[in-house]
Structures are given as structure tokens and as C-alpha cells.
Amino acid sequence: MMCPAMTLRQLEILRAVIRGQTTMAAAGLLGMSQPAVSNAIRQIEIQLGFPLFERINNRLYPTDAARVIHEESEPLFTLHAALNERVQDLRESKLSRLRILSTPPLGHGVIPGVLASFTRRHPRLRIFFDVRELDEIIRCVENGQADLGFGLNLGPQATLEAAELQQSRMVCVCRTDHALAQREVVTPADLPARDFIALDGQARMGIAVRQAFQAVRQPFNFSVEVRYCNTACVLVEAGMGAAVVDPYSAAFAGRPHLAVRRFEPAIPCVASAFWSARRPVAEIGQRLVRQVRQALAHS
Known part of the structure; x- marks a missing residue:
């Protein structure tokens, strides 16, 4: 026999108890009485057929099952909050x-x-x-x-x-006093490992840069790896070498010592x-x- 599905209110009570760790704290968050919260938790456990909390030193700690329910239900509260904001906007015209x-x-x-x-x-x-x-x-x-x-x-x-x-297309950035700043075009062969700041290999742009190296059969080596192009620009201006980044991070960096050069083979952006x-x-x-x-x- 299937147990009835949990309501949004029951999920809200579970969420409050997990956050407050006591039924008293949860009652304050929910605007309910402490006995009402305790009764609600008992009813939910009876309905589900398994415990949701362990009591240790007057505090309630969620079981693994309660944590799973809590994590899976969080997107519902995000959507609910967004809906309430939209309704408030409509009310205020x-x-x-x-x-x-x-x-x-x-x-x-x-x-x-x-x-x-x-x-x-x-x-x-x-x-x-x-x-x-x-x-x-x-x-x-x-x-x-x-x-x-x-x-x-x-x-x-x-x-x-x-x-x-x-x-657009990705570009090479280096300091204005770097040897690469004298070139109009920079290629993978111009970027030695000890002087190259790479983008994260799990990110779209990091993957694209690695594919450009592969296309010209150039080994991909680096001294530093970063998540964001803007971070690469910061390190470049600090004197850590050169990087291949998107043109927007390079153009809007506002750093006077940053030189921007065309990179080949072209990487679309x-x-x-x-x-x-x-x-x-x-x-x-x-x-x-x-x-x-x-x-x-x-x-």
C-alpha cells in the first residue's frame, strides 16, 4: 500500500526542524506552537513509516532519509519563493x-x-x-x-x-613588457609550459583552448590553471606569463599593462x-x- 505524498507544508516543517535543530526553534521560524511542530513531525513519521530525526542532548539530528528528502525538496522552495515574488509584483501593480x-x-x-x-x-x-x-x-x-x-x-x-x-574569437594576453607583446599573432608553439596560464579543462573555454593545441599537434602544458578568464588576466598582469582568454575579459579588464594579441588557430567566441x-x-x-x-x- 502506497503512503500518501508529503505536502508542501509538511516539507516546510521538516525543513524548519532541520535548520533549527529543535522543535522550539522550528516553531519560531514557522509561527507555530512547539507542541504543534512535535505533533506534525510524529504524524509525518507515521505517514512515511520511518523516523526522520534522532534526539541527542535535546537536539534533533536528521536521519539520512530526512537529509535526502530535504535536499530533493529544496528546488520546490526556490520556485515557491519566486512565485510569491511574482504575485507580490502583481499585487503592487x-x-x-x-x-x-x-x-x-x-x-x-x-x-x-x-x-x-x-x-x-x-x-x-x-x-x-x-x-x-x-x-x-x-x-x-x-x-x-x-x-x-x-x-x-x-x-x-x-x-x-x-x-x-x-x-568574436579568443585572444592571447600578456604584459606589455612580455616578449609576446612584440608579435601580432601568437600560436600554441609560442606558449611554453613555464610561462602559460591555462583555463580549467572542465570548462567550455578551457576545452576549446586544448582542442586548438591538439589541432596543430602542440603538447598542452601549463604552469598555472584557473577557472575564470578574468583571473587569468589578473595573473598575467602580475607577471606570471601569458594566457588565452575570451576577448571581453581582456577588453574590459581595465589594466594598462595588459597587451592583447590575436591567437591562431582561431577559437570562436x-x-x-x-x-x-x-x-x-x-x-x-x-x-x-x-x-x-x-x-x-x-x-
Whole structure:
């Protein structure tokens, strides 16, 4: 016989007890009485047929089963919070709201300047903006936590609609007093291991750089490996060598001692805006996308 599914309220109570570690603390979080919380936990355990907590020194510690339920249910609370915010906006008759996420190259580069001028023209627009990794942005756009995502080398995504903003290519960066700064074009053969800062081999751009080395049969060796192109630019300017990075991190770094040179073989770098295929982005979001495209074209 199947046990009935847990309700959102029961999950909320479980979550509060795990966070508070006592029924008294959970009661305060939930606005309930302590006996009501204790009774609710007992009823959930009876309903499920297994214990959820162990009591040690007057504190409640979740069992492995409770931890699994808690972890699996967290996305529900994220979606619920997003829905409540949207309902609040509707109640207050707000003109519009945009939740925007970007990867660091665009999020620390062109987008802040665009947002500054965009919000001046739309004073009633409320914006949430954050910089995160591309895979996390994709998930947030897919599940409705974000309206718009911006990133590089997105690739085909069945659940997303995308608008190409600009096609470019990755570049080599070095200090202006580095030997490579005298070259117009830098190749993999010009980047010895002791002087090369590599991008993370698990990231899209790190993979692309390694493939470029393979294409010309050049061994891929490095002295330092970093996650972000901006981090590579910081290390380059500190004198640790050269790196191959996206052009946006190089252009918007604002570092006077950084030289940017063409890298061969060419590694495409495509900037895109994207949104859920199930939820067309609002017109004001489309306007923002157009302004970011214009800003990139004039950068």
C-alpha cells in the first residue's frame, strides 16, 4: 500500500526542524506552537513509516532519509519563493521586473554599463542581477528563477531560445613588457609550459583552448590553471606569463599593462542572450538584449 505524498507544508516543517535543530526553534521560524511542530513531525513519521530525526542532548539530528528528502525538496522552495515574488509584483501593480544572470566576461564587462543607462530610462523597472557560471545560469533560466541569461559559447540547448549578440574569437594576453607583446599573432608553439596560464579543462573555454593545441599537434602544458578568464588576466598582469582568454575579459579588464594579441588557430567566441523556450521574454527584456548587442558592437 502506497503512503500518501508529503505536502508542501509538511516539507516546510521538516525543513524548519532541520535548520533549527529543535522543535522550539522550528516553531519560531514557522509561527507555530512547539507542541504543534512535535505533533506534525510524529504524524509525518507515521505517514512515511520511518523516523526522520534522532534526539541527542535535546537536539534533533536528521536521519539520512530526512537529509535526502530535504535536499530533493529544496528546488520546490526556490520556485515557491519566486512565485510569491511574482504575485507580490502583481499585487503592487509594478511596471516590470527583470531577473538577469550573466557569466563573468559579460557580467563584469559590458552589462553593468548597459544596465546603468537602461535603468535611467526605465525608472520603475526593478532588476535582479548576478554573475554566475554558465551551467548554473542555464538551470535558473530553465526553471524560471531568471528571465534572461547572458553567456559565451552557449551551444545548442533544447529548452532555451537564444539570440546571438556578437561573434568574436579568443585572444592571447600578456604584459606589455612580455616578449609576446612584440608579435601580432601568437600560436600554441609560442606558449611554453613555464610561462602559460591555462583555463580549467572542465570548462567550455578551457576545452576549446586544448582542442586548438591538439589541432596543430602542440603538447598542452601549463604552469598555472584557473577557472575564470578574468583571473587569468589578473595573473598575467602580475607577471606570471601569458594566457588565452575570451576577448571581453581582456577588453574590459581595465589594466594598462595588459597587451592583447590575436591567437591562431582561431577559437570562436560567441556572446549570446537566452531565455526559456516555454516563457517568451517580455518586450522590456528584448529591449535590454538589443542594447547589449549595440554596446558590444561599439566596444
